[in-house]
Amino acid sequence: MSIVEEKKAYISSLIKIDNVSNIEIQESLIPPPDPELGDFALPCFKFAKLLKTSPVKIAENIVSSITDDHTMFDKIVAINGYVNFKFNIRASANRVLSEIVTQKSTYANSSEGMGRTICIDYSSINIAKLMHIGHLSTTVIGGALYRIYKKLGYNPIGINHLGDWGTQFGKLIVAFKLWGNIEKLTNDGVSALTEIYVKFHAESETKPELLDMARAAFKRLEDGDPESVQLFELFKKITLDEVNKVYDRLHVHFDSYNGEAFYNDKMDVVINELDSLNLTEISDGAKIVDLSKYDMPPCLLVRSDGATLYATRDLAAAYYRKRTYDFYKCIYVVAYQQNLHFKQLFKVLELAGKTWAKDMIHVPFGMVSLEEGAMSTRRGNVILLMDVLSKAVEKSAEIMTVKNPALKDKMEIAEKIGVGAITFFALNNNRIKDIVFSYDKALSFDGETGPYIQYTNVRALSILRNLGVSDDYFSIPFTDDELAGLDNKESAILLSLLEKMPDILTQVIEKFEPSILSRYIIDVAKAFNRFYLENRIMNAETNYRRARATLTYATHIILEEGLRLLGIDAPTEM
RNA sequence: GAGCCUGUAGCACAGUGGAUAGGGCAACGGCCUUCUAAGCCGUAGGUCGGGGGUUCGAAUCCCUCCAGGCUCGCCA
Numbered sequence: 289m290s291i292v293e294e295k296k297a298y299i300s301s302l303i304k305i306d307n308v309s310n311i312e313i314q315e316s317l318i319p320p321p322d323p324e325l326g327d328f329a330l331p332c333f334k335f336a337k338l339l340k341t342s343p344v345k346i347a348e349n350i351v352s353s354i355t356d357d358h359t360m361f362d363k364i365v366a367i368n369g370y371v372n373f374k375f376n377i378r379a380s381a382n383r384v385l386s387e388i389v390t391q392k393s394t395y396a397n398s399s400e401g402m403g404r405t406i407c408i409d410y411s412s413i414n415i416a417k418l419m420h421i422g423h424l425s426t427t428v429i430g431g432a433l434y435r436i437y438k439k440l441g442y443n444p445i446g447i448n449h450l451g452d453w454g455t456q457f458g459k460l461i462v463a464f465k466l467w468g469n470i471e472k473l474t475n476d477g478v479s480a481l482t483e484i485y486v487k488f489h490a491e492s493e494t495k496p497e498l499l500d501m502a503r504a505a506f507k508r509l510e511d512g513d514p515e516s517v518q519l520f521e522l523f524k525k526i527t528l529d530e531v532n533k534v535y536d537r538l539h540v541h542f543d544s545y546n547g548e549a550f551y552n553d554k555m556d557v558v559i560n561e562l563d564s565l566n567l568t569e570i571s572d573g574a575k576i577v578d579l580s581k582y583d584m585p586p587c588l589l590v591r592s593d594g595a596t597l598y599a600t601r602d603l604a605a606a607y608y609r610k611r612t613y614d615f616y617k618c619i620y621v622v623a624y625q626q627n628l629h630f631k632q633l634f635k636v637l638e639l640a641g642k643t644w645a646k647d648m649i650h651v652p653f654g655m656v657s658l659e660e661g662a663m664s665t666r667r668g669n670v671i672l673l674m675d676v677l678s679k680a681v682e683k684s685a686e687i688m689t690v691k692n693p694a695l696k697d698k699m700e701i702a703e704k705i706g707v708g709a710i711t712f713f714a715l716n717n718n719r720i721k722d723i724v725f726s727y728d729k730a731l732s733f734d735g736e737t738g739p740y741i742q743y744t745n746v747r748a749l750s751i752l753r754n755l756g757v758s759d760d761y762f763s764i765p766f767t768d769d770e771l772a773g774l775d776n777k778e779s780a781i782l783l784s785l786l787e788k789m790p791d792i793l794t795q796v797i798e799k800f801e802p803s804i805l806s807r808y809i810i811d812v813a814k815a816f817n818r819f820y821l822e823n824r825i826m827n828a829e830t831n832y833r834r835a836r837a838t839l840t841y842a843t844h845i846i847l848e849e850g851l852r853l854l855g856i857d858a859p860t861e862m
Numbered sequence: 863g864a865g866c867c868u869g870u871a872g873c874a875c876a877g878u879g880g881a882u883a884g885g886g887c888a889a890c891g892g893c894c895u896u897c898u899a900a901g902c903c904g905u906a907g908g909u910c911g912g913g914g915g916u917u918c919g920a921a922u923c924c925c926u927c928c929a930g931g932c933u934c935g936c937c938a
Contacts, residue, residue: 321881331880333918343918368881369918414938451938548938574936583865584934591936598938627866628933652867655931687900705900717875720867722931729874733900735886736875743900751897807876807885814885817901826897840897862900 290790291384299328299373302354305335305346323781326363326372333369343369377780378771381835384787386764388842393849396790401442404616407609408434408444411540412547412622414451415527416460416481419534419673421725422663424714425653430621431540431855432715432802433651436793439853445613446540449605450547452524456485458506461519462498463488473522477530481523510552534673537707539855551604555596558603559589567639577636587632602633610644617647619800624652624720651800654722671725681706683731684739688862695861704857705739711856712738715806736810738856741847744813745858748844751825755837762838773832778819779839785812786846793853802854809850816843 289297300313313330320329332346339346347366354364362374388395410430413419419427430446437444463484464473473480492498509516528545535541559575562568567577573592579585589600609618620630630650637645657663663670685702688695695701713730716737717723733739755761774783785808792808795801825836848858 318880325881329881331919333880336918370881454938572935576935586935588935593936595936597936601938623932624867625932626938629938631866654868684900691900692898721875722868724874729887732887735900737886737900739900740886743898747898747901754897803876810885818903820897821893821902824897828897862898 290794291380291387291787292791295375295380296328298360299330302356303330303350304353305339305350307338308335320370320372323784324777325367326365326374327784328373330371330373331369332371347371377774377783378768380787381771381774381779381783381839382765384783385762385835385838385842388786388845389762389764389838392845393852395845395849396793397439397441398790398793399441401437401440401616403443404441405443405445405613406437407447407613407615407618408437408621409447409449409619410434410621411535411542412449412451413527413531415524415547416456416478416485417527418478418482419531420663420670421673421676422656423673424676424710425656425719425723426621426623427535427538427540428711428714428855429651429653429719429802431538432805432853433619433621433797433800434541435853435855436796436802436805440793440797442616445544445615446542447544447546447609448542450524450545450549452520453548453552453601455502455506457509457520457523458502458504459488459498460485460523461505461509461516462501464519473526477526481526534677537677537703538711539857546605546608548601551601551608554604554608555600558607559600562589562636562640565640567636577639579632579635582635584628584632584635587636599629599633599636602629603636606633606637606648610642615644615647617649618644619649619651621651621653623655625655626650627652649800651719653719656723656725658725676710676727676730677707679706679727680710680731684709684733687733692862701859701862704859705733705742705862708738708742708851708856709733710738711854712741712806715802715854716810718803719801738851739862741809741813741851742856742858743862744816745844745847745851746860746862747820748816748840748847749860751840752837752844754826757837761834762841764838766835766838769831770835773823773828773835774839776823778815778822779836782812782815782819782839782843785815786842789846789850805850806854809847809854812843812846812850816840816847 296314296317297310299317300310303313305313316334317328317330320326330347330350332343332350335346336343341349344366347369350371351364351366356364358364360376360379362376363372364374365372391397408430410433411423411427413423434444434446460481464481466484467487468480468484476483488498488502505516509520559568562577568575568589569578570576571578571586574588575590576586576588579587587599588597589603590596606618609615622630627650630648634645634648634650637648658669658671660669681699681702684705685698688698688702709732710730774780788808792805796804819839823836825833825840828836851858
């Protein structure tokens with residue numbers, strides 16, 4: 289049980305309302321609009337009808353009925369039908385600070401996920417294409433969920449479901465044989481592939497026979513022709529080498545790169561099973577699962593020309609993942625354009641009698657477009673992820689030259705700040721919102737941004753460095769005399785935020801929404817900056833110094849761990 | 863046409879039943895001889911898309927209309 293949950297349970301244990309359960313009271317507790325009012329409030333309006341008493345009177349009765357000795361509370365007061373509970377900061381400070389300072393980065397760890405495997409399908413890039421800003425959301429959302437699941441004791445499996453199948457690879461093979469060469473491919477990587485791919489499309493406008501050649505080439509690849517397979521493997525290796533550089537910079541990790549090609553020989557068994565369950569039928573020459581009963585268009589499994597489709601491979605992948613990992617949940621971090629696809633997919637699994645269909649979850653996110661419209665590789669208006677990262681790093685290096693010219697290892701720090709700014713930019717809003725990408729917004733380092741959090745952490749670290757104390761300096765409990773150093777509004781707000789970390793992580797997992805964490809660490813950073821401005825720490829009165837330094841240390845731990853979970857490095861200087 | 867999503871300050875967003883709707887950017891005015899000013903404080907800015915309903919109480923729930931986005935059988 290987290291500290292916040294314990295506090296709620298304690299409050300509810302003090303209150304007795306006829307015909308109202310303790311659980312109901314706990315769930316009714318809300319944060320008051322102003323922290324000065326208290327930590328928790330109980331609105332009494334909903335009990336009025338039941339008790340045939342006015343809310344104001346009920347609140348007053350609750351307050352007078354509480355026989356607590358008030359060691360835990362500063363005050364319990366009834367105001368306008370609310371009962372406000374304000375915990376004594378001296379009582380909770382020792383508790384929170386000691387948990388954080390002793391557990392350090394393992395604070396808010398949990399074992400709730402023990403023995404539970406979570407498959408997370410994210411990023412899922414196409415072979416022979418470079419990553420652009422459209423890939424940013426899925427990659428960093430998936431990465432954040434992966435780390436948070438791990439922190440909560442789950443066993444996450446990161447899956448990059450590669451787009452490595454389809455006639456486009458026939459086109460690439462033909463194009464490469466006509467215009468490509470190994471040296472250029474080795475030197476230029478994926479952009480050399482893009483170049484010949486674009487050329488193929490241009491040429492095929494006037495020479496339609498190229499398309500027949502591409503189909504034939506893809507057929508040879510399917511049939512396992514050694515030369516074709518070798519070329520394809522080369523394209524794949526070049527693509528992965530290049531995207532892995534981006535993944536390293538973003539700190540995302542995959543346990544499996546099994547993509548479409550991997551499931552090529554695993555679809556027949558699925559189709560046969562659906563056939564034998566009488567779920568399939570032939571419609572216009574294609575094999576479908578009719579879903580009209582569920583107000584959905586049919587799920588297409590086999591095209592009229594015998595080729596399989598996206599849904600077929602996803603079904604095979606779902607079967608394979610359940611068999612291989614026996615997942616507790618299988619999560620797809622895929623753009624909302626595919627809402628219907630996943631709804632159909634999960635329904636087909638349910639119809640096939642898979643009880644685990646309910647554990648399949650689509651986590652959709654919004655589109656990225658440019659100010660001039662939708663991105664299109666063919667029209668050439670794409671913004672490559674590598675370029676965005678490079679520009680961000682460049683800008684943070686420039687800022688450092690002005691603000692902190694004496695800094696050593698400038699480029700190393702600039703990498704952490706620049707990439708962190710981009711990651712935070714992608715994680716800070718509710719994932720369902722569309723994003724119109726602009727360099728101006730992505731490269732903003734002021735206000736609620738990644739660099740702001742990093743900067744706040746650097747401030748805290750700087751104080752701790754200047755103090756020059758060892759770990760046992762932060763030993764707890766503090767005496768009342770020392771805790772008086774935290775007897776101010778800024779400390780109280782900061783402390784109450786720090787104890788919320790475990791509950792925040794639970795919310796992120798419940799809603800598959802990393803922005804809850806990013807907004808939380810913004811709040812922590814903001815609260816620390818106020819505390820820092822209003823209260824001397826190093827030069828505090830001697831009896832105040834240790835408690836304030838410990839609060840600073842605890843804040844640093846939360847900020848650094850919060851950033852790590854989001855996939856953002858925390859530099860020690862900037 | 864149908865289904866889903868979005869609509870909150872000039873801009874981009876938090877807030878999904880509770881007290882006076884909040885932070886950021888931009889604007890304006892302050893704060894560096896003391897712990898890193900990528901910071902802090904203040905001012906200004908709101909018919910929470912419109913209308914109706916439910917409720918002691920609605921940005922939040924229901925209905926309806928409007929605007930934008932996505933999707934709707936052989937792409938993924």
